[in-house]
Amino acid sequence: MSAGFKVVIPARYGSTRLPGKPLLDIAGKPMIVHVCERALEADAEQIVVATDDQRIFDAVGSLGLQAVMTDPNHQSGTERIAEVARIMGWADEQIVVNLQGDEPLIPPAYIRDAALALAGQDQAGIATLAAKILDADEIFNPNAVKVVLDKNGYALYFSRAPIPWSRTTFPDKHDIAAAAFSHLRHIGMYAYTVGFLNRYCNWPASPLEGVESLEQLRILWHGERVLVKIVERTPEAGVDTAEDLLRVASTFRQN
Incomplete structure (x- = not known):
């Protein structure tokens, strides 16, 4: 696959805990602009904000950034990204990174890591x-x-449970140092091919994803592979609450 990649940033206005979240001010800029800047720093060849709200569309456009209005009835950001790919006419082999619109502190290298990992193999979409x-x-x-x-670095399973379970060390003392295995936390950064996105959006939901409330289990349920790139650390959390907004704003002031 080609290493060139696009970034699509789903951005909804109607957050229940923090309405208007993409347009909230952080260090003098709307949050969505900070997220776009992280994508620019990752050397994405094109960045598109996918929204269902005219206020976000207008704000992004007024700043010289590209936005696309998408169907307000999408059930997930993945479906919204697939619609953008159709609107833009991207080829099946094009790599697209899903960058959440509430992640202004995501390391740009992680965006690039996901795209390059996908480009460097041919077993997963x-x-x-x-x-x-x-x-x-x-x-x-x-x-x-x-x-x-x-x-080979492909996912066997994702879970909210402590997997793998260390039979000898966890029952009594929950001792991570004694467990003879490196446990991994999933980071919700995804790179897809457009062809994969189109297949995914035609799949019904799976029983496993309903049990765990993890959308990515649909992929394994339907027999496709997920490549997992291991990075140095879990990034700082995004913005879900007013407290998160203050924490992120403080980080930008310190920098």
Whole structure:
């Protein structure tokens, strides 16, 4: 595959916990602009904000950035990205990175890592990231999604449960140091080919994703592979709440 890649940034106005989130100010700029800047720093060949709200569309356009209005009835950001690919006429082999619109602190290298990992193989139409878990509490936290890999770096399973379970060390002391295995936390950064996106959007939901509330399990359920690139660390969390907004704004002021 070609290493050239596009970035699509899904951005909805209607967040239940933080309405208007993409347009909230961080260090003098709307959050969505910071996210676009991370994509530019990753050397993406094209960046498109995918939105269903005219206010976001107008704000992005007024700043000289590209936005596309998409169907408000999409059930996921993945479906919104697939619509952008159709609108833009991108070829099946084109690599597209899904960059969440509330991740202004994502390391640009991670965006590039996901795209280059996908481009460097031909067994999967999707690549994602993971980082080694260093804190035992994280293994047992259901909000931290774990992933186990095969010998070639493809996902065997994603779960909110502590996988793999260390039979000899976890039952009594939850000792990560004694567990003879490096546990991995999944990082929700995805690179896809357009051809994969089109297949994915035609698949019904799977029972596993309903149980775990993990959309990526649909891919394994339908028999396709997911390449996982291991990166140095889990990035700082994005913006979901007013407290998150203050934390991220403080980071930008310090830098």
